[in-house]
Amino acid sequence: MDQLLDRFRAGDPEAVRDVYQRYGGAVTTVARSIVGDPELAAEVVQQTFTKAWRAASSFDRNRDLAPWLYSIARRTAIDALRAESRPTRGGHGPEVDQPVTTLSFERTWEIFEVRQAVDDLPIEERVVVQLSHFGGLTHPEIAERLNIALGTVKSRSHRAHRRLAAALAHLLPANQDGLPDVLGGDPSS
């Protein structure tokens, strides 16, 4: 990571590609949460990383890159939303900035963190979590879809949820001790 930050700060375009691979998902999630429209969100993501590259030399390498990128993404998304909301868009009158309402700074940071935690999962666990939470599939349906044993689906889901609970502990209800049993079981099994 240190080497990536050095390359990034040096303005190496390949480092931007690596940073995009690492944080592009989380930035996309924040952009989508704020602007909604997928095409506008894609534009926001594009602008975010281009702005980040321009400002890379000012990035303090002793700090975490994620909050820095997040701040750029949020600001860029709100600017894009504001531009889209101008009442005189396409007209001849003066353009006036409209106030925009969006999710709070803390809420979109939370969304960024959740996406980052999901992206940090091993791919085989991430697929199971995605099919379950986004696809709405039960464990037997996931097993059939992926052509793997039901037990494998359950163990991957178990591991994934433990990782997510650990990574996102600060967003979850206060615990008493130890890791939570967040599996909840498969309602269909």
Add this chain to the structure above:
Amino acid sequence: MTEQFPNSSGPPAQDPQVAAALDDLLANKAIWAPLDDNVEAAIMRNIAAEVHEAQLDTEPTFTKRDRRYLIPVGAVAGLFLMAGIAIALLFAGEDPTRVELAATELAPAASAVAEIEETASGLRVILEVEGLAPAEPGTYYQGWVRNDTDGVTIGTFHMRGGDADIKLWAGVNAEDYPIITVTLQEEGGGPQSSGVVVLKGRLDS
């Protein structure tokens, strides 16, 4: 208003409510928005364009006296340009140029072949490196394209995974930067070349 990031440390929760809370967090459809390869390509194009523009901006300006020479120089340049176009047309559609990089005495066992392709967004360089020792912790290798006066980085690598094909990139053209070098850099040593060259080649050799 000062924006504060919530504390991201803290023990994991243990409560039946945790599963429901986690479900809530993961229920947001935006969490699952796919990463778009087209966006990555657009970002790289934007950066290439800005790098190119910045390089044009740093080209020398001419004084009134210099301008007397611009017409003949321009005529000669025009001839070179036409020749360049003719050569470009002649080689259009051909395979990427391959350049052998020779090892310096700092890495005598190393060798490399650079496959260079001019694209709309700049130079794409695939470096096939053999016999170059993995960079020691705290160091890394950096590729450059250069001319006699300056250089542009084309990316970094470390060889810790053994011999490899390394994909590098620069938003410049090969005619302006015909020399390819690989230097050994120290982490935290800044963006400039260390001058410790381990491999070197030239496009027009």
